Amino acid sequence: MVEDMPKAELHVHLDGMLPPHTVLQLAERNGLLDLLPGDTEETINRWFVFRDFFHFVEVVRVMKRLLSTADNIALAVYAIGQDLKAENVRYAEVTITPYSLVDILHPDLTIEELLQGLETGRRRVREEFGVELRWVFDIPRNRAFADYRNGGDYVPGAAENTLQYALLGRDYGVIGLGLGGNEVNAPPEAFAHVFAQAKSEGLRSLPHAGESEGAASVHGAMNALQADRIGHGVRAIEDQRLLDQLVERQIPLEVSMTCNVYLNFYPRIEDHPLPRLDEAGVLVTVNTDDPRLIGTTLSREYRLLKDVFGYSTSDIVRLARNAFTASYAEPDLKAALLVEFDAWKVAHSIP
Ligand SMILES: [Zn+2]
Structure with a gap:
């Protein structure tokens, strides 16, 4: 059932989505095979398997090294579009960290080239696979926090550059x-000015919070950053008042159960608070975060709801529909996607 269900994905990172054949292709054409542990898909798959946080960060860094030109980025986007199509994902908001690519890793890559690569890939994905892609440009908070010095004087850097890139990207599908990055020692409040400007210029505030830090981080994201949705946010469960606010304001959470378990925030899926958040009335969505690096798929995340938590089909479908309603697809597109989703529900006699 879940394989066939039309899906929307709201929290997934480009560097955690690349299929092994594309990783090899990108490495080969850029003379970067020496960055990889081998030249077969099997080796890459084994290397992808999560071991610990440091290994995870290292793999992500290599993925970013491969996204060095507009052509490479377009190819990567095409490859992830193919995977999304295979999962019957109809719409995805994919996170990219342009500061790491443009300012840190690839001195020859301009933001215009990055946007052009994304756009070329996105068009091909729409034409060939019928999958709609939008982008979220995220600030690498630890790098940006290092810019925050001298008792509060902010030295413009990663946060401001990312904002400028996201503003430039509005015509290319950047919606937020x-x-x-790691929330520890990098609380949201420091970035209030950047998010305020983003929102005043039509972008949505979509910060990660409440994953590696607790309720205070979610509180900061909601209030200082006026979050429209929260990446993870699951540790709001630790604070009843905050939970009440989330319910009252219906701020959606982008939950990735397998990711939270791999990164050791919960020992097992069974311990994950998703059902309790859902029960409390929080608007919960189901996402993969870094599917290739944590060995999951969006269908698998939905299956976990049934297999681990005993969710009924209609409750699974209710959460899947949440992802469409919580998306920032343009109104016409969102309406069309919901019509398609509801027709699928009716065709499968799901209440
Ligand atoms: Zn994430």
Whole structure:
């Protein structure tokens, strides 16, 4: 059932989505095979398997090294579009960290070239696979926090550049400004000015919060950053008042159960608070975050709801529909996607 269900994915990172054949192709054409542990898909798949956080970060860094030109980025986008199509994902908001690519890793790559690569890939994906892609540009919070010095004087850097890139990207499908990386020692409040400007210029505030830090981080994202949705946010469960606010304001959470378990925030899927958040009335969505690096798929995440938590088909479908309603697809597109989703429900006699 879940394989066939039309899906929307709201929280997934480009560097955690690349299929092994594309990784090899990109490495080969850029003379970067020495960055990889081998030249077969099997080796890449084994290397992808999550071991610990440091290995994870290392793999992500290599993926970013491969996204060095507009052509490479277009090819990567095409490849992920093919995978999304195979999962019957109809719409995805994919997170990219342009600062790492343009300012850190690839001195020859301009933001215009990055946007052009994304756009070329996105068009091919729409034409060939019928999958709609939008982008979230996220601020690498630890790098940006290092810019925050001298008792509060902000030195413009990663946060401001990311904002400028996201503003430039509005005509190329960028719908929001994100905030990624490790929350520890990098609370959201420092970025309030950047998110305020983003929102005043039509971008949505889509920070990660409440994953590696607790309720205070979610509180900061909601209030200082005026989050329109929260990446993870699951640790809001630790604070009843905050939970009440999330319910009252219906701020959607982008939940990735397998990711939270791999990164050791919960020992097992069974311990994950998704059902309790859902029960409390929080608007929960189901996502993969880094599917290739944590060995999951969006269908598998939905299956976990049934296999681990005993969710009924209609409750699974209810959460899947949440992802469409919580998306930032343009109104016409969103309406069309919901019509398609509801027709699928009716065709399968799901209440
Ligand atoms: Zn994430």
